[in-house]
Amino acid sequence: MMHLLTWSPRRPSRWLLGAALYLVMALPALRAAEIEGLVLPVEDTSVSSPVLQEVIEAVLVKEGDQVKKGDVLVQLRSAKEQLQVDEAKKLVEQAQFVQKGLDALYKEKIGSHEQAIKAQTELDLAKIRLALAEEQLREKTVRSPVDGIVTRKFKEAGESVDRVEKLAEIVNIDRVYVRFYLDPKFMEVLHNGDDVNVRFPVLAGQQFKGKIDFIAPQIDASSNLFIVKLLIDNPGHKIKAGMRGLADFTKAAGA
Numbered sequence: 001m002m003h004l005l006t007w008s009p010r011r012p013s014r015w016l017l018g019a020a021l022y023l024v025m026a027l028p029a030l031r032a033a034e035i036e037g038l039v040l041p042v043e044d045t046s047v048s049s050p051v052l053q054e055v056i057e058a059v060l061v062k063e064g065d066q067v068k069k070g071d072v073l074v075q076l077r078s079a080k081e082q083l084q085v086d087e088a089k090k091l092v093e094q095a096q097f098v099q100k101g102l103d104a105l106y107k108e109k110i111g112s113h114e115q116a117i118k119a120q121t122e123l124d125l126a127k128i129r130l131a132l133a134e135e136q137l138r139e140k141t142v143r144s145p146v147d148g149i150v151t152r153k154f155k156e157a158g159e160s161v162d163r164v165e166k167l168a169e170i171v172n173i174d175r176v177y178v179r180f181y182l183d184p185k186f187m188e189v190l191h192n193g194d195d196v197n198v199r200f201p202v203l204a205g206q207q208f209k210g211k212i213d214f215i216a217p218q219i220d221a222s223s224n225l226f227i228v229k230l231l232i233d234n235p236g237h238k239i240k241a242g243m244r245g246l247a248d249f250t251k252a253a254g255a
Contacts, residue, residue: 078140148172
């Protein structure tokens, strides 16, 4: 005798209940007129070595550290450059002594004008050599060019690094962009400086005010969409790069 499997709407199977629950949870939290955008940091900076091949003496930050512009990130080996600075300072002192003496003799009509000019020239050259040596020493201390958070470091103490080779990446999310791809119908009705409210599904119940900071001057031929970026203040760093944001541009456009 053949048995038929039957399904009763009164007694749905656990599998069907689970599948239905999954589908409900998987539905995007997208309201009728909302468009989804991607959060980007205002600054995403790669810090590289400014010098030819050198050995790293110390890495002074770790991933997750918050840094200010000018903070030391990496110290490269610099003993030779320090000695060159010390030498250049002594040469400046010597040139200053000679220049001062010959200038005094010239003013007293004892020394020649040519000797005084030569001494001044030697002093100027010594100062230039000192400035060059100091600059070469400064390059061995790699500082952060921006405020931000260290999101990645590429080298450790004792490793060798070459010019333009990455040492660290720093992201600034004190403010963030949310990038949207919009229908061309919005191109004539949106303007830089317009306010647009943005919400983030992962930050339930919170809404943020964004301001249009960039409107692309062209439409992408493949997608027939154009880019708009909203700028949002993010002092508490609640908004993270990579989040998805939702905004209704019909309200901003007065539609």
